[in-house]
Amino acid sequence: xxxxxxxxxxxxxxxxxxxxxxxxxxxxxxxxxxxxxxxxxxxxxxxxxxxxxxxxxxxxxxxxxxxxxxxxxxxxxxxxxxxxxxxxxxxxxxxxxxxxxxxxxxxxxxxxxxx
Amino acid sequence: xxxxxxxxxxxxxxxxxxxxxxxxxxxxxxxxxxxxxxxxxxxxxxxxxxxxxxxxxxxxxxxxxxxxxxxxxxxxxxxxxxxxxxxxxxxxxxxxxxxxxxxxxxxxxxx
Numbered sequence: 001x002x003x004x005x006x007x008x009x010x011x012x013x014x015x016x017x018x019x020x021x022x023x024x025x026x027x028x029x030x031x032x033x034x035x036x037x038x039x040x041x042x043x044x045x046x047x048x049x050x051x052x053x054x055x056x057x058x059x060x061x062x063x064x065x066x067x068x069x070x071x072x073x074x075x076x077x078x079x080x081x082x083x084x085x086x087x088x089x090x091x092x093x094x095x096x097x098x099x100x101x102x103x104x105x106x107x108x109x110x111x112x113x114x115x
Numbered sequence: 116x117x118x119x120x121x122x123x124x125x126x127x128x129x130x131x132x133x134x135x136x137x138x139x140x141x142x143x144x145x146x147x148x149x150x151x152x153x154x155x156x157x158x159x160x161x162x163x164x165x166x167x168x169x170x171x172x173x174x175x176x177x178x179x180x181x182x183x184x185x186x187x188x189x190x191x192x193x194x195x196x197x198x199x200x201x202x203x204x205x206x207x208x209x210x211x212x213x214x215x216x217x218x219x220x221x222x223x224x225x226x
Contacts, residue, residue, distance in 0.1 A: 004157075031212070033212070033213070035214075035216075040219075041218060041219075042119075042121075042203055042205075042216030042217050042218050042219055043158065043203070043205075043214070043216045044216070045213040045214060045215070048212050048213060055212070056212065056213060058213075059213070091157050091158070093157075095212075103148045103150075103160040103163050103205075103214075105160070106150075106157035106158050106159070107157050108155070108156050108157050109155075109156070109157050111155075
Protein backbone atom coordinates (compact mmCIF):
# COMPACT_ATOMS: atom_id res chain seq x y z
CA UNK A 1 0.00 0.00 0.00
CA UNK A 2 2.72 2.42 -1.03
CA UNK A 3 2.14 6.15 -0.88
CA UNK A 4 3.25 8.67 -3.47
CA UNK A 5 6.75 7.70 -4.58
CA UNK A 6 9.19 10.30 -5.83
CA UNK A 7 12.68 9.73 -7.12
CA UNK A 8 15.38 10.58 -6.88
CA UNK A 9 15.25 11.97 -3.34
CA UNK A 10 18.27 14.16 -4.04
CA UNK A 11 19.51 15.38 -7.41
CA UNK A 12 22.56 17.50 -8.13
CA UNK A 13 22.92 19.14 -11.53
CA UNK A 14 25.38 21.59 -13.00
CA UNK A 15 24.04 24.78 -14.52
CA UNK A 16 22.81 24.12 -18.05
CA UNK A 17 22.04 20.42 -17.51
CA UNK A 18 18.61 18.84 -17.53
CA UNK A 19 16.77 17.59 -14.45
CA UNK A 20 14.10 14.89 -14.64
CA UNK A 21 11.99 14.29 -11.56
CA UNK A 22 9.68 11.30 -11.36
CA UNK A 23 6.48 10.75 -9.43
CA UNK A 24 4.45 7.56 -9.11
CA UNK A 25 1.01 8.31 -7.64
CA UNK A 26 -0.73 6.19 -5.07
CA UNK A 27 -2.37 3.07 -6.45
CA UNK A 28 -5.66 3.94 -8.07
CA UNK A 29 -4.92 7.67 -8.25
CA UNK A 30 -5.07 9.25 -11.68
CA UNK A 31 -4.57 12.91 -10.72
CA UNK A 32 -1.11 14.32 -10.04
CA UNK A 33 0.00 17.72 -8.79
CA UNK A 34 3.49 19.23 -8.66
CA UNK A 35 4.55 21.87 -6.14
CA UNK A 36 7.85 23.66 -5.58
CA UNK A 37 9.20 24.73 -2.18
CA UNK A 38 12.02 27.22 -1.93
CA UNK A 39 14.04 27.24 1.33
CA UNK A 40 12.12 28.69 4.27
CA UNK A 41 8.94 29.11 2.21
CA UNK A 42 5.61 27.39 1.70
CA UNK A 43 4.79 25.23 -1.28
CA UNK A 44 3.82 26.86 -4.57
CA UNK A 45 1.55 25.13 -7.08
CA UNK A 46 3.11 24.36 -10.45
CA UNK A 47 0.93 22.00 -12.49
CA UNK A 48 -2.03 19.60 -12.28
CA UNK A 49 -2.21 16.62 -14.61
CA UNK A 50 -4.46 13.68 -15.31
CA UNK A 51 -3.35 10.72 -17.37
CA UNK A 52 -2.18 12.11 -20.74
CA UNK A 53 -3.62 15.56 -20.02
CA UNK A 54 -2.37 18.79 -18.51
CA UNK A 55 -5.33 20.31 -16.68
CA UNK A 56 -3.80 23.42 -15.10
CA UNK A 57 -0.25 24.64 -15.65
CA UNK A 58 -0.80 28.16 -14.37
CA UNK A 59 2.06 27.85 -11.87
CA UNK A 60 4.67 26.54 -14.31
CA UNK A 61 7.37 28.89 -15.54
CA UNK A 62 6.81 29.48 -19.25
CA UNK A 63 10.29 28.43 -20.28
CA UNK A 64 12.48 25.41 -19.50
CA UNK A 65 9.82 23.59 -17.42
CA UNK A 66 7.52 20.87 -18.70
CA UNK A 67 5.46 18.08 -17.17
CA UNK A 68 3.80 14.95 -18.43
CA UNK A 69 1.76 12.07 -17.05
CA UNK A 70 1.72 9.33 -19.69
CA UNK A 71 -0.80 6.53 -19.92
CA UNK A 72 1.79 4.15 -18.51
CA UNK A 73 4.51 5.04 -16.06
CA UNK A 74 5.21 7.87 -13.67
CA UNK A 75 4.61 11.56 -14.05
CA UNK A 76 7.76 13.43 -15.07
CA UNK A 77 8.70 17.03 -14.27
CA UNK A 78 11.45 18.13 -16.61
CA UNK A 79 13.62 21.19 -16.16
CA UNK A 80 15.90 22.04 -19.05
CA UNK A 81 19.07 24.14 -18.78
CA UNK A 82 18.84 24.40 -15.01
CA UNK A 83 19.93 27.57 -13.23
CA UNK A 84 20.84 28.14 -9.57
CA UNK A 85 17.39 29.57 -8.89
CA UNK A 86 15.85 26.18 -9.72
CA UNK A 87 17.38 24.74 -6.54
CA UNK A 88 14.40 23.76 -4.41
CA UNK A 89 12.38 20.84 -3.12
CA UNK A 90 9.84 19.58 -5.65
CA UNK A 91 6.84 17.73 -4.28
CA UNK A 92 4.32 15.61 -6.06
CA UNK A 93 0.85 14.80 -4.74
CA UNK A 94 -1.88 12.55 -6.03
CA UNK A 95 -5.62 12.15 -5.61
CA UNK A 96 -8.21 9.69 -6.78
CA UNK A 97 -10.89 11.93 -8.21
CA UNK A 98 -9.34 15.34 -8.61
CA UNK A 99 -11.09 16.70 -5.57
CA UNK A 100 -9.73 18.16 -2.39
CA UNK A 101 -11.74 15.83 -0.16
CA UNK A 102 -9.31 14.97 2.64
CA UNK A 103 -6.67 17.08 0.94
CA UNK A 104 -4.27 15.06 -1.15
CA UNK A 105 -1.22 12.96 -0.31
CA UNK A 106 2.26 14.32 -0.88
CA UNK A 107 5.40 12.37 -1.63
CA UNK A 108 8.68 12.92 0.20
CA UNK A 109 9.97 15.21 -2.50
CA UNK A 110 13.04 15.57 -4.70
CA UNK A 111 15.63 18.05 -3.51
CA UNK A 112 17.30 19.60 -6.53
CA UNK A 113 20.61 21.37 -6.07
CA UNK A 114 22.09 23.24 -9.00
CA UNK A 115 25.81 23.88 -8.70
CA UNK B 116 -2.88 36.93 -6.43
CA UNK B 117 -4.25 34.92 -3.53
CA UNK B 118 -2.03 34.90 -0.49
CA UNK B 119 -2.15 33.39 2.97
CA UNK B 120 -0.52 35.23 5.86
CA UNK B 121 0.48 32.73 8.52
CA UNK B 122 1.60 33.69 12.00
CA UNK B 123 3.63 33.41 14.00
CA UNK B 124 6.62 32.55 11.80
CA UNK B 125 8.23 30.63 14.65
CA UNK B 126 7.43 29.55 18.19
CA UNK B 127 9.67 28.39 21.01
CA UNK B 128 7.71 26.74 23.79
CA UNK B 129 8.11 24.40 26.74
CA UNK B 130 6.90 20.84 26.54
CA UNK B 131 3.34 20.63 27.83
CA UNK B 132 2.33 24.13 26.70
CA UNK B 133 -0.55 24.79 24.34
CA UNK B 134 0.17 26.24 20.89
CA UNK B 135 -1.94 28.46 18.67
CA UNK B 136 -1.26 29.59 15.11
CA UNK B 137 -3.43 31.16 12.45
CA UNK B 138 -3.76 32.04 8.80
CA UNK B 139 -5.54 35.02 7.31
CA UNK B 140 -6.25 36.17 3.81
CA UNK B 141 -8.04 38.96 1.99
CA UNK B 142 -9.57 36.29 -0.28
CA UNK B 143 -12.45 33.92 0.44
CA UNK B 144 -11.70 30.19 0.40
CA UNK B 145 -13.93 27.13 0.49
CA UNK B 146 -11.43 24.65 1.88
CA UNK B 147 -8.82 25.07 4.59
CA UNK B 148 -6.21 22.44 5.36
CA UNK B 149 -3.45 22.19 7.95
CA UNK B 150 -0.27 20.23 7.18
CA UNK B 151 2.84 19.36 9.19
CA UNK B 152 6.23 18.97 7.53
CA UNK B 153 9.17 17.22 9.15
CA UNK B 154 12.73 17.88 7.92
CA UNK B 155 13.42 16.19 4.60
CA UNK B 156 9.85 15.02 4.17
CA UNK B 157 6.69 16.08 2.38
CA UNK B 158 3.75 17.74 4.14
CA UNK B 159 1.37 15.43 5.98
CA UNK B 160 -2.29 16.37 6.29
CA UNK B 161 -3.44 17.00 9.86
CA UNK B 162 -6.93 18.46 9.56
CA UNK B 163 -9.25 19.38 6.67
CA UNK B 164 -12.08 21.94 6.96
CA UNK B 165 -14.82 22.38 4.38
CA UNK B 166 -17.51 24.59 5.98
CA UNK B 167 -17.40 28.11 7.36
CA UNK B 168 -17.50 27.99 11.14
CA UNK B 169 -16.51 24.31 11.22
CA UNK B 170 -14.48 23.24 14.26
CA UNK B 171 -12.66 19.93 13.90
CA UNK B 172 -10.39 17.98 16.24
CA UNK B 173 -7.78 15.31 15.63
CA UNK B 174 -6.41 14.14 18.97
CA UNK B 175 -4.66 17.08 20.60
CA UNK B 176 -5.15 19.21 17.49
CA UNK B 177 -8.14 21.48 16.92
CA UNK B 178 -8.71 23.67 13.89
CA UNK B 179 -11.45 26.06 12.88
CA UNK B 180 -12.63 27.42 9.52
CA UNK B 181 -13.34 31.11 10.11
CA UNK B 182 -16.92 32.31 9.66
CA UNK B 183 -15.82 34.91 7.09
CA UNK B 184 -14.03 32.14 5.12
CA UNK B 185 -10.91 34.28 5.14
CA UNK B 186 -9.10 32.72 8.07
CA UNK B 187 -8.37 29.58 10.04
CA UNK B 188 -6.54 28.68 13.23
CA UNK B 189 -4.84 25.57 14.56
CA UNK B 190 -4.41 24.79 18.26
CA UNK B 191 -2.21 22.07 19.71
CA UNK B 192 -2.80 21.21 23.34
CA UNK B 193 -0.22 19.81 25.77
CA UNK B 194 2.65 19.83 23.29
CA UNK B 195 5.09 16.91 23.16
CA UNK B 196 8.54 16.63 21.55
CA UNK B 197 7.22 14.94 18.39
CA UNK B 198 5.12 18.05 17.65
CA UNK B 199 8.33 19.79 16.53
CA UNK B 200 8.22 20.70 12.86
CA UNK B 201 6.82 23.22 10.42
CA UNK B 202 3.07 23.70 10.25
CA UNK B 203 1.47 25.02 7.06
CA UNK B 204 -2.02 26.24 6.40
CA UNK B 205 -3.32 25.73 2.88
CA UNK B 206 -6.54 26.79 1.21
CA UNK B 207 -8.44 26.44 -2.04
CA UNK B 208 -11.32 28.23 -3.72
CA UNK B 209 -14.40 26.33 -4.85
CA UNK B 210 -13.79 24.03 -7.76
CA UNK B 211 -10.05 24.58 -7.77
CA UNK B 212 -7.64 21.69 -7.52
CA UNK B 213 -4.66 23.75 -6.49
CA UNK B 214 -3.74 24.80 -2.98
CA UNK B 215 -2.35 28.13 -1.81
CA UNK B 216 0.05 27.66 1.10
CA UNK B 217 1.02 29.91 3.99
CA UNK B 218 4.68 30.57 4.77
CA UNK B 219 4.70 28.13 7.67
CA UNK B 220 5.09 28.24 11.46
CA UNK B 221 8.24 26.59 12.77
CA UNK B 222 7.58 25.01 16.17
CA UNK B 223 10.46 24.28 18.54
CA UNK B 224 9.86 22.61 21.90
CA UNK B 225 12.21 22.80 24.86
CA UNK B 226 11.99 19.66 26.97
